[in-house]
Amino acid sequence: MVPDPAFFVIMVAKIVVVFGLMLLSVAYLTWLERKVIGDIQVRLGPMRVGPHGLLQPIADAIKLMFKEDIVPQAADRWIYLLAPTLALTPAFISFAVIPFGDRIRLFGRTIDLVITDVNIGLLYVFAVASLGIYGIVLGGWASNNKYALLGGLRSAAQMISYELSLGLSVVGVVMLSESLSLVQIVNAQSTAWFIVLQPIGFLIFLICAIAETNRAPFDLPEAETELVAGFHVEYSSMKFAMYFMAEYANMITVAAMATTLFLGGWRGPFLPPVVWFLVKLFLLIFLFIWIRATLPRFRYDQLMRFGWKVLLPVALANIMITAAFVAMR
């Protein structure tokens, strides 16, 4: 069977549009974060480059590209070079299975607004997202810097502790929707969003998601005031930028996941589906930024205790209750 050539065209177009937008939003997320935090902290944030600093991300990108790229002498060269890529790639490709709109009709064809609807989409996202940790651990290790090593170690410990609860927190959703495909999960929320049926699951997911993305109050791997910059202390120029982009891309991905799994994905009245998706995404990201501006940082051991002794049991209990509920239905 000869594949439909239009299929490839549509596929490539979708990939280009989604990743192009993703790159742009990663850049503008830095701007948004600086503006929102600036506002919370009674200052203006970037104002000089363009109106309200709107061109700041572009200026930053240019600056970072032209910065000297330093590889420390004692570094493990190849791993050092590989690590940022390892962090960035998973952050971007996990977005491939997230549906960002209903199917639309264009030029007489039906197009699903998702790059690809894999029937194990959820599993795929988790699998790929956990790969990102290699970038951080290897980066911390290969820099041959003690601060970076501590940052990498913290990161590894943190990811292992929180990945588990993250995975368990969505089991309830999977049970209710009876599918691992993200498209199916969105469809299953046509009557009620899963945040209503799974409020505890949502909370655990949100907390773990913040921990997964290494953001405050779980930003231990890069705790500026303790480890200077943590795992990326030796990185400069574009390699530094790649870690940064990975962090923000991860933020978008987890926010998109939370939207898809708990907030009904693109579903909503009146407005077009894509707009609904973006609105929910934005609100979650705003929440992340808000949390960063407000809360102090956890300590390493407290973080572990919280993950293993609070989140994990609660997530397990949540699964039990959901299972009982589903079985009785």
Added chain:
Amino acid sequence: MTEARTMTINMGPQHPSTHGVLRLVLELDGEIVVRCTPHIGYLHTGMEKIAESKRYQQVIPITDRMDYLAPLSNNLAYVLAVEKLLGIEIPPRARVIRVMLTELTRIGSHLVWLGTHAIDIGAMSVFLYAFREREQILDIYEQVAGARMMSSYFRVGGLFADLPEGFEKTVRSFVTTFPDRLAEYEDLLTRNPIWIQRTKGVGVIKPEDAIDLGLSGPNLRACGVPWDIRKSNPYSGYEQYTFEASKGSHGDVYDRYLCRIFEMRQSVTIVRQALERLPDGPIAVQDPKLTPPPKPMVKQSMEALIHHFLLWSEGFRAPAGEVYQSIESPRGEYGVYLVSDGSNKPYRVHFRTPSFVNLQSLPRMVEGRLVADLVAIIGSIDIVLGEVDR
């Protein structure tokens, strides 16, 4: 192959949370601090030696640069010491203004501590809020002295100049808005579970140890030792003000935090009382051998011109002897030990700076704790490296 059990790590002198150029050599077992050795001297400027070649009034700007977060407290300790040596009493107006401004200095210094301490633990917004408040205090400095940080407003024998117009209004508006703002910061931190987890039971020091190590100020009071020089050895008429010394009980980072917050509130009440009782009158001793004559006089009276010339070329002579004067600076006991040989310059000045002494308690507080605690503890001791190294 030998197995390395611990890792030696160098923290500072360039590190975002060693509050200046403190260098710590840490021996870590995983993330647990096994040994912590502070190294100081990166900001040594030889201030005590410089002071020996300066006339008495000229030393004042040097003291500004020691504890650069509380310049007026340093000024006060020094001028009180020289005044003690000279055996003079300054006019009441000058005394009240000194108290008011040093209490404002205490608030300003504690605000910097609060902001940096909070950002060390990760609550970064508090940092900017605290600096917004401090800005008002710097504006007050600017009003009275023209400089925002190194104000050098006090002089031996009184003050540099009288308060400018509108000063009272600025201070009043500050003391009315500030307590509410402080309550907002407390909302962000005092009952925040993460903040409590990070600070309660961390960096505990027993009262006996604290006394043995010579701790003073909020660090000592947080252990439950009620020792405040403003109460025990009042100076500048502190005995006439109603206020309470802060008091903690556990001697941990959280209690030190509460003590300083409490002190800020108390300082506000002292400033209010000072505003109420601010008397009229001269702002400096009326002794032409000590304080300069009014500027218009210099252009009319021969006598005034000579006094002016002498004060600016030779200064004044202090009787031979030695004095020690200590004050309660925002960081603790700030003492000035002054030896005079009867000339116009101090023979020897020693500054007993609280940060230097408080810093030596750091190893005892951090050993056995995590790196993250180390940062919280350094912040809670509230050291200023300019003062440690002098």
